[in-house]
Amino acid sequence: MSADSRAEKLRRIRERFLGELGSMVAALAEACRAGAASDARLRAHTLAGTAGTFGLAGVSAEARALEDLLADPAALGSPRLAALLAGLEAAADRARSTPH
Amino acid sequence: MIEEDEAMDDARPLRILYVEDEINIRLVGQFALEEVGRLLVEPCASGGEALDKAPGFAPDVVLLDVMMPGMDGVATFKALKERPETASVPVIFMTAKVQPQEVQAYRRLGAVAVIAKPFDPMTLSDEVKAICAVAAGGGRVQVTP
Numbered sequence: 426m427s428a429d430s431r432a433e434k435l436r437r438i439r440e441r442f443l444g445e446l447g448s449m450v451a452a453l454a455e456a457c458r459a460g461a462a463s464d465a466r467l468r469a470h471t472l473a474g475t476a477g478t479f480g481l482a483g484v485s486a487e488a489r490a491l492e493d494l495l496a497d498p499a500a501l502g503s504p505r506l507a508a509l510l511a512g513l514e515a516a517a518d519r520a521r522s523t524p525h
Numbered sequence: 526m527i528e529e530d531e532a533m534d535d536a537r538p539l540r541i542l543y544v545e546d547e548i549n550i551r552l553v554g555q556f557a558l559e560e561v562g563r564l565l566v567e568p569c570a571s572g573g574e575a576l577d578k579a580p581g582f583a584p585d586v587v588l589l590d591v592m593m594p595g596m597d598g599v600a601t602f603k604a605l606k607e608r609p610e611t612a613s614v615p616v617i618f619m620t621a622k623v624q625p626q627e628v629q630a631y632r633r634l635g636a637v638a639v640i641a642k643p644f645d646p647m648t649l650s651d652e653v654k655a656i657c658a659v660a661a662g663g664g665r666v667q668v669t670p
Contacts, residue, residue, distance in 0.1 A: 431556075431560060431561065434556055434560070435553070435556065435646060438549060438552045438553055438556065441549060441552070442549040445549070467592065467594055470592050470621070471546075471547050471592075473621065474547065474550065474621050474642050474643060475547050475549050475550050477621070477642065477643035478549070478550050478553055478642070478643040478644070478646075479549075479553075485643075489621075
């Protein structure tokens with residue numbers, strides 16, 4: 426496999442992830458609204474790791490901050506959680522709208 | 526003899542049981558191992574799937590995500606080690622949590638190495654090969670980017 430075809434394959438996988446990013450963020454926000462801290466934390470963890478794999482540092486950092494915050498279930502409903510969710514949504518919007 | 530060993534390596538690629546629940550990471554990992562590293566990969570989306578596939582696939586090494594829903598990496602590791610057909614297969618954990626105390630805990634459990642996530646798709650297979658070479662000699666290594 427040539428370097429070009431490898432890069433193309435990676436690009437397609439990355440596009441696949443970007444296509445799912447909005448629904449992943451929405452599912453995380455919904456888990457937070459439903460009070461499911463452990464599910465929300467796992468979703469934040471997955472999002473942070475996947476975004477990091479594709480070089481989306483902003484999304485990864487916001488998701489990682491959410492994962493850390495959600496280690497304490499009392500954080501659900503807090504202003505800090507709402508701010509981080511808003512930051513994550515904004516970072517995801519930027520990632521999807523930035524040409525790669 | 527080195528040439529013969531290398532020829533054997535070329536003839537029989539490492540068999541990797543790759544366990545990762547997140548499909549996009551699994552696709553990148555599979556790409557990295559198969560198409561960059563020319564390894565033989567059996568992808569699994571869960572610990573349960575790994576336990577089902579391991580005996581038939583007969584992996585040389587298990588590459589195991591730690592944080593998964595349901596049966597997580599540690600539970601999967603323990604189940605693999607309890608089964609005679611997979612008890613001796615080396616396991617490499619993959620995790621974003623690579624603080625020294627966390628890595629120590631995985632090594633105490635019996636993992637041969639810990640690879641930090643996110644990984645570099647272009648170098649992942651080389652890391653796995655290096656770990657397997659050390660593990661074959663009875664050693665343990667820790668790999669971080």
